[in-house]
Amino acid sequence: MINSSRLKILYRIIRNPDKNTINKLIFFIHEFIVYLFYGSPKKIHEFKISENLLKKLISWEIETKDIEFANNLKIKSLIYNHEDNTKKNERKLYKKKLLKIKPQMPLTLQRLLHNEVRKKIKLKVKSPFFIVNTRSWITNPLKDFEYGPTKMHRDGFWPGHLKVMIYLTPLNNEYGKLEIKNYGVITNRDIGHAILFLNSDLLHKAIPGNSKERISIEITIMRSLLNHNQTHIGHSDARHFSNIFFPYFEKFKTLFNK
Numbered sequence: 001m002i003n004s005s006r007l008k009i010l011y012r013i014i015r016n017p018d019k020n021t022i023n024k025l026i027f028f029i030h031e032f033i034v035y036l037f038y039g040s041p042k043k044i045h046e047f048k049i050s051e052n053l054l055k056k057l058i059s060w061e062i063e064t065k066d067i068e069f070a071n072n073l074k075i076k077s078l079i080y081n082h083e084d085n086t087k088k089n090e091r092k093l094y095k096k097k098l099l100k101i102k103p104q105m106p107l108t109l110q111r112l113l114h115n116e117v118r119k120k121i122k123l124k125v126k127s128p129f130f131i132v133n134t135r136s137w138i139t140n141p142l143k144d145f146e147y148g149p150t151k152m153h154r155d156g157f158w159p160g161h162l163k164v165m166i167y168l169t170p171l172n173n174e175y176g177k178l179e180i181k182n183y184g185v186i187t188n189r190d191i192g193h194a195i196l197f198l199n200s201d202l203l204h205k206a207i208p209g210n211s212k213e214r215i216s217i218e219i220t221i222m223r224s225l226l227n228h229n230q231t232h233i234g235h236s237d238a239r240h241f242s243n244i245f246f247p248y249f250e251k252f253k254t255l256f257n258k
């Protein structure tokens with residue numbers, strides 16, 4: 001629970017407060033309460049999605065193959081990547097070179113995916129959790145390309161978050177891989193492979209394929225005191241909630257509406 005990277009975050013928050021300071025601190029305290037009840041999550045867990053779900057995801061992937069960029073409407077309660085606008089042009093260029101963002105999958109398919117993933121990771125996450133966001137993209141084959149997600153990094157999400165990566169292509173030299181520091185390069189895995197990991201604690205990088213596109217789906221989750229599903233269709237640039245109370249509020253709304 002308390003490790004050097006979290007202490008560094010806490011130190012930075014106290015030393016250099018900004019407009020998000022109080023919110024970050026509340027996320028930290030919230031995760032500490034979850035930890036007291038349920039303990040720490042497993043740092044990395046590999047699993048496979050079912051053949052049936054894989055088939056459905058692949059047919060959705062084929063149907064939406066020609067759509068290059070998702071049309072996203074920003075959702076108020078979320079924090080997004082690069083809101084500071086620094087290096088905007090550089091990022092645009094790298095994105096164009098490296099990625100094709102997929103449109104959001106239909107809600108029915110997303111719900112099937114979430115239900116299965118929830119079942120497969122709940123014992124590893126240890127606590128209940130909110131599903132925060134889901135997005136999908138294609139990584140172009142680019143040898144030795146190191147920028148953004150293909151450079152060793154931590155995601156820097158506020159405390160309590162984990163990511164689940166699901167691959168609709170195999171993980172190998174041809175299609176691409178994932179590397180997590182002190183765990184190794186995740187390669188020679190079949191299509192439908194999935195990895196749950198602490199994305200803001202562990203250094204990691206995506207490795208593009210030598211010759212083929214890598215297709216990924218990413219689900220962000222947040223440990224909490226109650227389970228709740230994703231509250232929106234998903235956004236290709238979203239990180240996590242901007243306010244810890246929002247998902248609880250949404251959860252209570254569904255309970256009272258029953």
Ligand SMILES: [Fe+2]
Pocket residue numbers: 149153154155199204
């Ligand atoms: Fe990352």
